[in-house]
Amino acid sequence: MSKQLLIKSKTPKVYKNKKLNNANFGNFNLTSYQVFLILVSKIGKVNELGKYSQSEDIGREYTLTAKEFADNFNIDLANSYKILKKASKMIAREAITIEKPELFETWEIPICSMAQYNHKEGSMTVEFNQKLMPYLIQVKEKFVLYNLREISNFGSFYTTRLYELIQEFKDTGWIVKSIQQLRDIFAVGEALKKYNDFKKKTFEHAVGEINSQFDIDLTFKEVKEGRKVVAIHFFFKKTIVRKAVNPQTLKEVNIYVKPKRKMV
Numbered sequence: 538m539s540k541q542l543l544i545k546s547k548t549p550k551v552y553k554n555k556k557l558n559n560a561n562f563g564n565f566n567l568t569s570y571q572v573f574l575i576l577v578s579k580i581g582k583v584n585e586l587g588k589y590s591q592s593e594d595i596g597r598e599y600t601l602t603a604k605e606f607a608d609n610f611n612i613d614l615a616n617s618y619k620i621l622k623k624a625s626k627m628i629a630r631e632a633i634t635i636e637k638p639e640l641f642e643t644w645e646i647p648i649c650s651m652a653q654y655n656h657k658e659g660s661m662t663v664e665f666n667q668k669l670m671p672y673l674i675q676v677k678e679k680f681v682l683y684n685l686r687e688i689s690n691f692g693s694f695y696t697t698r699l700y701e702l703i704q705e706f707k708d709t710g711w712i713v714k715s716i717q718q719l720r721d722i723f724a725v726g727e728a729l730k731k732y733n734d735f736k737k738k739t740f741e742h743a744v745g746e747i748n749s750q751f752d753i754d755l756t757f758k759e760v761k762e763g764r765k766v767v768a769i770h771f772f773f774k775k776t777i778v779r780k781a782v783n784p785q786t787l788k789e790v791n792i793y794v795k796p797k798r799k800m801v
Contacts, residue, residue: 542585543592549578549609549685550589557672558681558705561634561721565627567694571610572624573648574697576601576663578685580673589682591675597650597667602660610689618659625654625661633669634721681705687798690750695723696743703747703755703773707795710775713760715768732766740769753796 551574562570579599581591607617629652632645651664665673683704688697702722706712714722716732719740729735744755753773760768777794 543582543590544585546583546587546589549575550581550583550682551578551685552581552589552591552673552675552680552682553577554672554676555679555681555705556635556637557633557669558701559636559718559722562724563631563634565631565694565724567692567697568620569624569627570694570697571688572601572606572621572661573628574688575606575609575685576665577673581675589675595670595674597670598662598664600655600660600662602658604659609685621659621661622654625652625663628652628663635672636721691746693742693746695739696746698722699740699743699771700747703753703771707776707793708778710773712771713768714771716766719769736766740771744771749799751796751798 562573565573576599579601580595581589584590601621603614603617603621606612606621607614612620628648632647635644635646637644646668647666648669649663650666652661654661681701681704683701688700691697691700702712702714716735720735723739725735725739729738740757744757747753747755755771755773757772758770759766760770774796776796779792779794781790781792782788783790
């Protein structure tokens with residue numbers, strides 16, 4: 538069997554296990570998380586038919602240039618250099634918290650074994666931690682996949698994280714998360730202890746920003762036990778799956794039609 542040809546996608550794709558999608562990213566802010574996502578998008582490519590895939594021998598070391606970052610997130614190049622330099626320090630010392638309830642364990646996994654900022658090239662190079670790789674390699678189920686450009690114009694870390702949760706349940710049109718789960722996913726730590734402050738700063742703001750950019754009709758409903766809000770039920774337009782025939786292979790394939798981006 539001939540080896541499958543993989544090519545760089547015009548729209549980089551973020552692919553990760555659902556465990557990682559729901560993890561706590563500690564002290565990450567919006568720009569450092571964007572750096573992490575674009576580095577993750579370098580792991581996979583697309584095959585000749587445009588389907589996301591990964592090579593048989595997946596590497597752990599990847600380099601991101603300031604120009605790449607600036608182009609993908611619509612910021613000026615001078616600021617991009619500063620972001621990468623700062624992010625290299627952040628990523629080098631941060632660990633991701635992943636809950637493993639099936640094992641009655643909580644895992645703290647460092648993101649990388651090495652991160653360096655290359656002054657001459659204006660780039661950063663990261664070697665992902667081997668323990669993190671199982672959450673980034675291709676699996677047939679329990680994964681999240683979306684185009685990086687879908688989150689490129691968000692101005693909040695919380696908006697990006699909520700949008701990623703929606704992608705995990707894009708075929709259902711709804712999702713329920715407890716307040717504690719949202720606090721972990723949004724990585725607020727000990728901040729925003731009052732519910733109304735947490736609501737306003739995180740998911741309420743995120744809902745507004747997502748709706749301003751996508752025709753998705755995202756809303757939420759509070760779930761209460763007595764007078765206390767214990768969970769949030771989010772509703773949104775689900776992704777439509779249509780059947781089509783690939784003209785090259787003549788095989789039936791699924792076409793996913795997501796809510797459209799608004800013209801702003």
